[in-house]
Amino acid sequence: MLFIVTRFISLLIALVCVTGCGFVGNQSLSVRTGKRVVYQSEGGQLITATYYCLSDGSLSFVKIKLPDGRERTLPRVLAASGERYTDDTDLVWWTKGDRAFAQTRGENGQWQVLYDNCRPVSR
Numbered sequence: 001m002l003f004i005v006t007r008f009i010s011l012l013i014a015l016v017c018v019t020g021c022g023f024v025g026n027q028s029l030s031v032r033t034g035k036r037v038v039y040q041s042e043g044g045q046l047i048t049a050t051y052y053c054l055s056d057g058s059l060s061f062v063k064i065k066l067p068d069g070r071e072r073t074l075p076r077v078l079a080a081s082g083e084r085y086t087d088d089t090d091l092v093w094w095t096k097g098d099r100a101f102a103q104t105r106g107e108n109g110q111w112q113v114l115y116d117n118c119r120p121v122s123r
Helices: 002-019
Strands: 021-024 027-040 046-054 060-065 071-077 083-086 092-096 099-105 111-120
Touching: 046 099, 060 083
Parallel strands: none
Antiparallel strands: 021 027, 027 046, 027 111, 046 060, 060 071, 071 083, 083 092, 092 099, 099 111
């Protein structure tokens, strides 16, 4: 069930990103760009995160550019602490205070840290 909901949210994000704004009933929605942060992992890799939300506050998401050039858009999901963004398939971006980390699924299906102890850098 979570997979289906996550996929629906991902499709909604893609639609909103492509159109710039969408209409739900009589309500006009737009995407608001938040802050853009460049993080450096403890291994020295740079990760760029740009945070967005819908104008009605119903959905927040992040666009991540990883060191290998891949870009991913991940919806914000419930977290006990910090802000967690994930497609729940193969990537998690989690921020807590001024630190962040990325996880990916290993061959055994368990989450493994991909980039750890990421901190904002001036650019």
